[in-house]
Amino acid sequence: MLYYEAFGLEPALSLDPDDLKKRFYERSRQWHPDRFSRASAVEQEKALEMTSTLNDAFRTLRDPIARAEYFLKEKGIELSKEAPPELLEEVFELNMALEELRDGDESTRPQLIEARNRFIAMRDSIDQTLAATTDLDQVRALLNRRRYIKNLIRDVENVLPN
Amino acid sequence: MSFQIDFGGEKSPIVGIDLGTTNSLVAVMELTGPRILSGIVPSVVSVKESGEVIVGAEAREMLLTHPERTVYSVKRLMGRGVDDIQDELKLFPFQIAEGSESTIKLKLGEKTFTPPEVSAHILRKLKLDAEAELGVQISQAVITVPAYFNDAQRQATKDAGRIAGLEVLRLVNEPTAAALAYGLDKRKEGIVAVYDFGGGTFDISILRLHDGIFEVLATNGDTHLGGDDIDNLLLKIALEDIQSEWGIDVSKKSDAVQLLRRAVIDAKEKLSFVPSAAIDLAYGGKTYQREITRELFDKLATPVIDQTLGPCRDCIKDAGVAVDQIDEVVMVGGSTRIPLVRSAVEVLFRKRPHTELNPDEVVALGAAVQAGILSGDVEDKLLLDVTPLSLGIETMGGLISKLIHRNSTIPASATEQFTTAVDGQRNVLIHVVQGERELVKDCRSLARFDLKDIAPMPAGFARIEVRFLIDANGILSVTARDTRSGKEQSVEIKPSYGLTDDQVEAMILESFDKAQEDFNERQVREARVEADTILAATDKARQNDAYFDLTDQERSAIERGVNELLVVYHGDDHLLIRSKIDQLNEATQTLAENMMNTAVRGALKGTNVNG
Numbered sequence: 029m030l031y032y033e034a035f036g037l038e039p040a041l042s043l044d045p046d047d048l049k050k051r052f053y054e055r056s057r058q059w060h061p062d063r064f065s066r067a068s069a070v071e072q073e074k075a076l077e078m079t080s081t082l083n084d085a086f087r088t089l090r091d092p093i094a095r096a097e098y099f100l101k102e103k104g105i106e107l108s109k110e111a112p113p114e115l116l117e118e119v120f121e122l123n124m125a126l127e128e129l130r131d132g133d134e135s136t137r138p139q140l141i142e143a144r145n146r147f148i149a150m151r152d153s154i155d156q157t158l159a160a161t162t163d164l165d166q167v168r169a170l171l172n173r174r175r176y177i178k179n180l181i182r183d184v185e186n187v188l189p190n
Numbered sequence: 191m192s193f194q195i196d197f198g199g200e201k202s203p204i205v206g207i208d209l210g211t212t213n214s215l216v217a218v219m220e221l222t223g224p225r226i227l228s229g230i231v232p233s234v235v236s237v238k239e240s241g242e243v244i245v246g247a248e249a250r251e252m253l254l255t256h257p258e259r260t261v262y263s264v265k266r267l268m269g270r271g272v273d274d275i276q277d278e279l280k281l282f283p284f285q286i287a288e289g290s291e292s293t294i295k296l297k298l299g300e301k302t303f304t305p306p307e308v309s310a311h312i313l314r315k316l317k318l319d320a321e322a323e324l325g326v327q328i329s330q331a332v333i334t335v336p337a338y339f340n341d342a343q344r345q346a347t348k349d350a351g352r353i354a355g356l357e358v359l360r361l362v363n364e365p366t367a368a369a370l371a372y373g374l375d376k377r378k379e380g381i382v383a384v385y386d387f388g389g390g391t392f393d394i395s396i397l398r399l400h401d402g403i404f405e406v407l408a409t410n411g412d413t414h415l416g417g418d419d420i421d422n423l424l425l426k427i428a429l430e431d432i433q434s435e436w437g438i439d440v441s442k443k444s445d446a447v448q449l450l451r452r453a454v455i456d457a458k459e460k461l462s463f464v465p466s467a468a469i470d471l472a473y474g475g476k477t478y479q480r481e482i483t484r485e486l487f488d489k490l491a492t493p494v495i496d497q498t499l500g501p502c503r504d505c506i507k508d509a510g511v512a513v514d515q516i517d518e519v520v521m522v523g524g525s526t527r528i529p530l531v532r533s534a535v536e537v538l539f540r541k542r543p544h545t546e547l548n549p550d551e552v553v554a555l556g557a558a559v560q561a562g563i564l565s566g567d568v569e570d571k572l573l574l575d576v577t578p579l580s581l582g583i584e585t586m587g588g589l590i591s592k593l594i595h596r597n598s599t600i601p602a603s604a605t606e607q608f609t610t611a612v613d614g615q616r617n618v619l620i621h622v623v624q625g626e627r628e629l630v631k632d633c634r635s636l637a638r639f640d641l642k643d644i645a646p647m648p649a650g651f652a653r654i655e656v657r658f659l660i661d662a663n664g665i666l667s668v669t670a671r672d673t674r675s676g677k678e679q680s681v682e683i684k685p686s687y688g689l690t691d692d693q694v695e696a697m698i699l700e701s702f703d704k705a706q707e708d709f710n711e712r713q714v715r716e717a718r719v720e721a722d723t724i725l726a727a728t729d730k731a732r733q734n735d736a737y738f739d740l741t742d743q744e745r746s747a748i749e750r751g752v753n754e755l756l757v758v759y760h761g762d763d764h765l766l767i768r769s770k771i772d773q774l775n776e777a778t779q780t781l782a783e784n785m786m787n788t789a790v791r792g793a794l795k796g797t798n799v800n801g
Contacts, residue, residue: 053403057572061601061662065359065564080601080659087598 031085206557211390219562269343338411367556388523408508
């Protein structure tokens, strides 16, 4: 997996963030285009290639969620776009409440604030579970659920200023 | 004498340039640290009636006498289209020439210039100043840009460098450069905020320092907010005053406006040090005076200064730090001299900001440090900067799909797959935008990339992989590959704003001739100055007794020397002038020696008399 290779690491779901940062700084010092400004065009091209990959990789790997998504994708495991069935009823009610607030019915506001806080708590709890999960099927299920909840939070926040 | 670094024989130094809205500076890295070369150059360009282009302090004077032939604050126009600058046009006396639809052209007297060409004149002046002071030819530079500059504004700055005959090795963000200059890396670890409030731009950057690495965590700002805006508010008050006092509207008289603008700036600058200052204007036999108190000034400036605080808060949030984790705050840019700016920053960041270095010089000094990093002379420091704006492509319904998010460390890249929608389709158009909003119409169009000559095949069969790459200068490039054939896919770039490569090439060619001309002119001028000196000295010597003690032959050699020098004096061959100077020097040698002896004798005689 390219992003792990960029750091000289074996692909793994979990990694040591301090070690990752240390490797990032070391490799930046070595490969940054600033170090090659008077080198040949070929070397400059290589430096640009190495550092852009390193930076892209660092952005992905330092974030546990982005890392898990990348890891699954590279393993050929796709996330589903379907709603997790256990959330369906809640989502249905939420959409109704959102619709009513958009139409100017303020009475649903407390309900939405409460729903948002509950979703945020769900997301945080998924993040904790994810950090301790190694089984790929479970990771996939958690990521599906997380992505869906993330979109719900976004939808509510779009309607609720602050 | 300054101590020069040995750049390894044939290599000339890389200079660092702060190309500012109001003033520009050039600096170079030396063993003892970065040093400003020559002085501050006002970013003003004027075209004389003779067609000669002048830059700097002299051009700033022309603002008062020939405002219609002079331009300032051109940085506000860099990389912009005529539609974006309507607000600017209300406040700045830019004279837009006809045919500015695709690229802005400014009218200065009989000539027209694009903003990069105007900037190139400023850069060329800085280049010549640096060459004069260092005694070597300069061909490579680091130029600073506001951190919040978008791709088009960066590209325009790079174009300006190329037109001026400079290879721009790196565009470095102004606040980041300032952090380098401040030597903050003495602190091995820490978080630093740089608040950069200049003449026309505002930037805030938050950096993490780690063992010589300056890692930008987040940046924010406004590329059209600066001290200029405060000037305009004061100017408005003064114009209204004058209207009611004199009963005439001078706002259409550009020379009066420029005089008043100068008076307003004087008053503003004084108010940073004294509690009250006057705006003074004498125009057309009338005088106007208005006392401005610090209190009134603060009231006027508050909304402008408040506009900097929102970006600061967003930046802190994006950096993922709490205010009390920020160890130091650094002030950059002339507008940070304003006491109200300093107190606003102190309140927001809850600590006293650094103001030790001259806020006008610190960016150029940092650019020189970055130049030292590129040349390899500075080995322990490294800048890791970010892209200030998200990069996205237009998808269906005018929506944006974000590919590279703002505050991503650069170089950064993203890869996207494209295919065709109809059978036999030969090209795919990709519209790239920059900005944080969800809709294309609210973002900044960067360019349209046309994937051409796709082999005809059924709809959806083509597999074209497009790579978007933002380099260390914050400038985008796009490459494409046909993943079926593995072949490079040709991409035609249509920038939404700014110059095409061909236009820049044409300007470089033109300016190359100009540069040669400039160089010659300078040589001739210098030779003439030297000729003036020796002619004046010879003239004076001819009154001396020693002249009459010369032989006829010696005297006629001097006469001939003077006449021959006068003949070539007005020509444009500096070598010829110099050879005649040498000839006259030789002819007057005996005379000079005799005069020296007489002087010595006289001095000795004087001693005897007195002693």
